[in-house]
Amino acid sequence: MDTPLTHLGEMPIEEFLKNYWQQKPLLIRNAFPDFVSPLSGEELAGMALEEAVESRLVLEHGNEGPWELRQGPFTEEDFLGLPRSHWTLLVQAVDQWVSEIADLKRLFRFLPEWRLDDVMISYAADQGSVGPHFDYYDVFLLQAEGKRLWHQGPKADDSSPRIEGTRLNILKEFEAENSWLLEPGDMLYLPPQYSHWGVADGPCTTISVGFRAPSARHILEDLAAELAMHLPDHLRYTDAGLSPADNPDEIDPASVRRLQDQLRTWLDQPEQIAEWLGAVMTEAKYPETVALDAGDASDWREQLAQGGTLVLNPASRCAFSEKPEILYVDGEALPTNSGFARQFCGTRTISTEDLETYPDIAAPKGLVDTLVDQGTLIYPPEDF
Structure with a gap:
């Protein structure tokens, strides 16, 4: 199930990207013919x-009013006390725990995988919903079990x-x-x-494949600080070639345009921007889950010598760039051979x-040791 989709229903991916992606909604009938949900509502409740x-x-x-939100983890008694209708259970990042859901996410690799966020699954009792709302990210809503009536505004x-009040x-x-x-x-x-x-x-299950997009506010705040570290102190606001000022107290439009031009020059740091983007877009959504596996594969050399493999932690994220040659994993920028980085991001295995x-990656305290120590590389989970 690793092969990316080539069509959405009968529509070629190229047409979708040109005419719909980030532009307008699209209903895809029978996007997955004879689809069988990998997870039942009962199994989702168990998670x-x-x-x-x-x-x-x-x-x-x-009990507290309309559109009440309750946070998990829950107990069996919590579910037994629910009404017959008008409620919804939502579980985040199911792709980190269920291999079939992780495989489903890989079908969307016609888009940059570092843009993929996680796969949320919701189970709703009859008439259940989360109300009319909007999101700041793209989402594919795949009907898994039962029926759901979608209204788009x-x-x-x-x-x-x-x-108010919720x-x-x-x-x-x-x-x-x-x-x-x-x-x-x-x-x-x-x-x-x-x-x-x-x-x-009626009761139904919906799979939501969401995409992450940092806000302009976050980009400007975080990236500006990153780029500023690489600028020498002698770079200053300059205004050579001034004309006589009509009013020396005025910050005139020409001064504003001059600063804008200088900002464009200072922002022209493509390698630093690539490093920042790679680190931000591969930050683990639940880093504490990655940390749980830190060091568990510390004897990896012996295991690989016996024919075993190391795999990317299901809670981890990775991407790479060729200029500069960097592997980005869980928010870290790790210089390495771009050929290895490309292969690893494609296979998620070593x-x-x-x-x-690529013998350099196996050096003591080298790349593999680093990734094992932080929990990014693990042995293949038995149930994943």
């Missing part, structure tokens, strides 16, 4: 009992009125522009900011053959 798994319950008519933003960002005003009933194998793509509202038509081809 929500675990401390390490992030889970939430949304009750439209809760106009774009919304921070200024859109919200319902921790959820429920839109106060919502008017559907399109409505579709999705059945297993159907999929809905939504670009950022399009308002939507999914309501279960074997004896890799050590023979």
